[in-house]
Amino acid sequence: MIDIQTLTSRIGAEVQNIKIGGDLDAATVQELRRALVEHKVLFFREQDHLTPAEHVAFGRLFGDLETHPFIGAHPNHPELIILRRSPDMRAQRSRSPYGENFWHSDVSWRAEPSFGSILRAVEVPPMGGDTLWADMEAAFAGLSSSIQEALKSLRAVHDFDKSFGPTIAPENKAAMAEKFPPVEHPLVRTNPDTGASVLYVNEPFTSRIVGMETRESDALLRMLFSHASRPEYQCRFSWRPGSVAFWDNRSTQHYACDDFGDETRVMQRITIAGDSPY
Numbered sequence: 001m002i003d004i005q006t007l008t009s010r011i012g013a014e015v016q017n018i019k020i021g022g023d024l025d026a027a028t029v030q031e032l033r034r035a036l037v038e039h040k041v042l043f044f045r046e047q048d049h050l051t052p053a054e055h056v057a058f059g060r061l062f063g064d065l066e067t068h069p070f071i072g073a074h075p076n077h078p079e080l081i082i083l084r085r086s087p088d089m090r091a092q093r094s095r096s097p098y099g100e101n102f103w104h105s106d107v108s109w110r111a112e113p114s115f116g117s118i119l120r121a122v123e124v125p126p127m128g129g130d131t132l133w134a135d136m137e138a139a140f141a142g143l144s145s146s147i148q149e150a151l152k153s154l155r156a157v158h159d160f161d162k163s164f165g166p167t168i169a170p171e172n173k174a175a176m177a178e179k180f181p182p183v184e185h186p187l188v189r190t191n192p193d194t195g196a197s198v199l200y201v202n203e204p205f206t207s208r209i210v211g212m213e214t215r216e217s218d219a220l221l222r223m224l225f226s227h228a229s230r231p232e233y234q235c236r237f238s239w240r241p242g243s244v245a246f247w248d249n250r251s252t253q254h255y256a257c258d259d260f261g262d263e264t265r266v267m268q269r270i271t272i273a274g275d276s277p278y
Contacts, residue, residue, distance in 0.1 A: 012235030013039035022057025048242035115274035125263030
């Protein structure tokens with residue numbers, strides 16, 4: 001029987017006594033999904049058995065998987081992206097003003113952003129390299145009622161170009177912009193599993209608020225970005241090889257700490273397809 005240990009009163013739980021993979025029974029999958037919706041991010045230790053194929057199979061238990069147009073994938077599993085950080089990649093990373101070490105929600109620039117992501121540690125640095133998650137349901141609840149009501153009527157533009165644009169070859173940029181044009185999402189989305197209101201803006205991908213002057217939009221977004229990153233809404237996870245994190249992308253943001261100097265960090269991630277925010 002699996003054991004779920006809560007990490008904070010708002011977000012995060014560690015799941016023990018389980019060997020994850022594509023062979024889990026339906027009851028266990030349902031229990032994990034319930035726990036994910038409740039705790040927003042689940043952590044699994046000592047999952048060293050998890051091969052790329054099993055990683056993909058585990059993700060498929062929760063829905064269809066996505067590919068990522070801007071991040072390299074495993075040669076045999078296009079759904080499994082490789083997140084590698086090493087000294088030789090510093091120059092490439094510096095081309096973009098944003099990276100994993102900014103609070104963000106995965107692919108909010110899609111018309112139908114991801115439901116969730118499952119990240120596995122392959123190689124971890126001897127120090128640093130933690131990841132933090134923040135609860136955007138708690139962030140919305142932490143705003144005054146007058147601000148809450150005002151935000152519910154607003155929509156914002158999400159655009160991949162703000163973050164990924166500087167890393168794309170000029171000859172490919174027009175085609176990518178046509179394939180993934182800017183999209184509008186509500187500033188406050190509804191979690192379809194709970195009905196909860198969730199703050200839905202993030203600095204790397206949210207570019208402006210619809211119907212506002214630039215200075216007004218920038219000021220409100222700066223306030224919301226800052227508010228969303230309050231420590232009270234967060235949990236933090238220190239990686240070991242074989243550790244796995246599974247988060248609800250609809251109701252969280254996450255931040256990968258770039259504090260491991262010239263060491264190497266290699267992670268593998270699958271992303272589960274979602275639906276249009278409302």
